[in-house]
Ligand SMILES: Nc1ncnc2c1ncn2[C@@H]1O[C@H](COP(=O)(O)OP(=O)(O)OP(=O)(O)O)[C@@H](O)[C@H]1O
C-alpha cells in the first residue's frame with residue numbers, strides 16, 4: 001500500500017534529534033507523539049497512545065532480534081500503523097523489510113569465554129570486536145570483564161585510564177550515554193572499550209551487581225557488545241556474563257585438557273539452561289596435523305565447530321606486541337578466518353568481500 005499523508009498524522013519516532021528534524025521537515029503538519037531511542041519503549045508507548053505512523057532511524061537496533069523480525073512483530077500487533085524507515089516514504093511490513101540496510105539487522109551481546117585459561121579468549125574478543133566496530137562505524141563496544149587479569153588494554157595498546165574503576169562511584173546514576181566518559185576509544189577501528197582495573201586491590205571493588213548494571217547500560221548504548229571474560233567457571237561475574245550473552249563464543253584448542261574442560265562446561269551450560277543454539281564453539285590455534293583433528297574435536301564435544309582459527313604464532317605475537325589486531329592490519333589466513341567468524345556470529349553485518357577467505361595464492365603476508 002502506498003504511503004499517504006493524513007491530516008494531523010500522529011507520528012512516533014524511533015530515533016534521535018536528527019530523525020525528528022527530518023520528520024518535521026517532511027511532515028510539518030503532523031503531530032509528534034514522541035522520540036524514543038529504544039524499540040522496547042516504542043512498543044510500550046504504542047500500546048498506551050494511539051499512533052498513525054512509526055518512523056524508524058536506520059541506525060536503531062532492536063535487542064535479540066533483527067529489525068525485520070521486530071517490524072514483523074510490530075505489524076502483527078498494530079496492523080494500522082504505518083511503519084517506515086526515516087528518509088523513505090514507503091510503508092514497511094514483514095515481506096518488504098528485506099530492503100533495510102544490513103548494518104541495522106542485529107543487536108547482540110557476545111561473550112567470549114572458555115573454562116580453560118590461555119586459549120585465546122582475549123585475542124578473539126579484541127579482534128572480533130574491532131572488526132565489528134569497523135563495520136558498524138563505531139556502534140560496538142568491548143567490555144573487559146576479566147576483572148582480575150584483563151589484558152584488553154595491552155592487546156589494543158590503550159591508555160592506563162579510564163577503567164571500570166573510575167565508573168563505579170557514578171554507576172547507579174549513569175545513563176547509557178554517560179558510559180562514554182569512561183570508555184577508551186580504539187582509534188583505528190572506532191571500538192569503544194571499557195578496560196579492566198589496573199591493580200588487584202581495585203579489582204576487589206567490582207561486584208556482580210556492578211557487572212549487571214554495566215552490561216545493561218552498554219546494551220542500551222551500543223548495538224553490539226563484546227565481553228571478554230576470565231576462565232573461572234565458579235565466578236559470579238563469569239556467571240552474570242554468560243547469563244547476559246545472546247551469543248556465547250566457547251573457545252577451545254586441540255589440547256586434551258582444554259577439550260576435557262570444555263566438555264564439562266558444555267554439560268554445565270546445558271544444565272543451567274543456556275540454549276545450545278546460542279553457544280558458538282570456536283577452535284583456536286588450529287593445526288592440521290594435530291592428533292586431534294577438527295573432526296575429532298566435533299565428535300568428542302558432540303557439537304559442530306563454527307570456526308577453526310589457525311595457529312599463527314608469529315603473526316599473533318607480533319600483533320600483540322604492537323597492540324595491533326590482525327583483522328585491521330594486513331591480510332593473512334588468520335585475519336580472513338576471523339572476518340569469516342564475524343559473519344557467522346552476526347550474519348546481518350556486511351563484511352567487506354576483500355576481508356573474507358580467498359584462495360591461498362591471493363593471500364598476502366602481514367606487514
Ligand atoms: N590463533 C593463535 N595463533 C597463535 N597464537 C595464539 C593464537 N591465539 C592466541 N595465541 C596466543 O595465545 C596466548 C594466549 O592468548 P590470550 O591471552 O588471548 O588467551 P586467554 O584465553 O585470554 O588467556 P587468559 O585465560 O589468561 O585470559 C597469547 O600469547 C597469544 O599469543
Ligand SMILES: [Mg+2]
Nearest residue numbers: 121122146151
Ligand atoms: Mg584473556
